Amino acid sequence: DAKTTQPPSMDCAEGRAANLPCNHSTISGNEYVYWYRQIHSQGPQYIIHGLKNNETNEMASLIITEDRKSSTLILPHATLRDTAVYYCIVRASTDSWGKLQFGAGTQVVVTP
Amino acid sequence: GAGVSQSPRYKVTKRGQDVALRCDPISGHVSLYWYRQALGQGPEFLTYFNYEAQQDKSGLPNDRFSAERPEGSISTLTIQRTEQRDSAMYRCASSKRGGGAIGETQYFGPGTRLLVL
Numbered sequence: 001d002a003k004t005t006q007p008p009s010m011d012c013a014e015g016r017a018a019n020l021p022c023n024h025s026t027i028s029g030n031e032y033v034y035w036y037r038q039i040h041s042q043g044p045q046y047i048i049h050g051l052k053n054n055e056t057n058e059m060a061s062l063i064i065t066e067d068r069k070s071s072t073l074i075l076p077h078a079t080l081r082d083t084a085v086y087y088c089i090v091r092a093s094t095d096s097w098g099k100l101q102f103g104a105g106t107q108v109v110v111t112p
Numbered sequence: 113g114a115g116v117s118q119s120p121r122y123k124v125t126k127r128g129q130d131v132a133l134r135c136d137p138i139s140g141h142v143s144l145y146w147y148r149q150a151l152g153q154g155p156e157f158l159t160y161f162n163y164e165a166q167q168d169k170s171g172l173p174n175d176r177f178s179a180e181r182p183e184g185s186i187s188t189l190t191i192q193r194t195e196q197r198d199s200a201m202y203r204c205a206s207s208k209r210g211g212g213a214i215g216e217t218q219y220f221g222p223g224t225r226l227l228v229l
């Protein structure tokens with residue numbers, strides 16, 4: 001059963017912020033939210049992760065709601081190279097092996 | 113430094129043949145994962161190694177699939193008696209520390225595209 005729900009696709013204008021939603025209503029207290037993306041046929045690439053606090057790095061920001069049932073990945077200034085499938089994944093801290101369970105993700109298309 | 117490499121990049125085989133897919137992780141990385149990805153879907157976990165020990169093989173579809181990492185570095189995924197439904201992209205990933213570490217990043221290779229005729 002899928003632990004996360006994402007819209008199948010979304011468009012974004014180049015230079016604008018892209019806000020990617022993810023629902024994880026059954027998330028447990030020890031589960032983290034991870035985001036990966038996959039550009040065309042390349043392997044998935046790590047973006048960011050968080051537990052309950054908002055996180056920011058050089059690639060993106062992650063906003064997690066107070067009840068932790070949903071989150072938003074923000075690409076502050078989308079470029080054409082950000083066109084990719086974005087995956088939201090939840091993973092328990094008690095998962096000893098760290099396997100990632102990918103869903104279908106959101107296909108983001110950044111247009112000029 | 114070099115990333116994760118996989119070979120061959122493309123493999124076409126006939127049904128019933130055995131295939132061996134190779135993964136060369138980033139040097140020094142402890143953890144190694146195999147995933148399978150069907151067209152239009154996200155990667156699906158197959159198996160995980162911590163050094164040379166296969167810690168989780170719960171994702172292997174059946175006993176035709178096996179994997180090894182004898183010296184804790186290079187890994188081979190073997191599919192025996194291939195079937196058409198085995199056609200997919202097979203991806204390998206590695207991470208620096210044990211896979212369970214929070215925040216541990218998995219670095220994915222370019223994959224091997226397998227086509228079984």
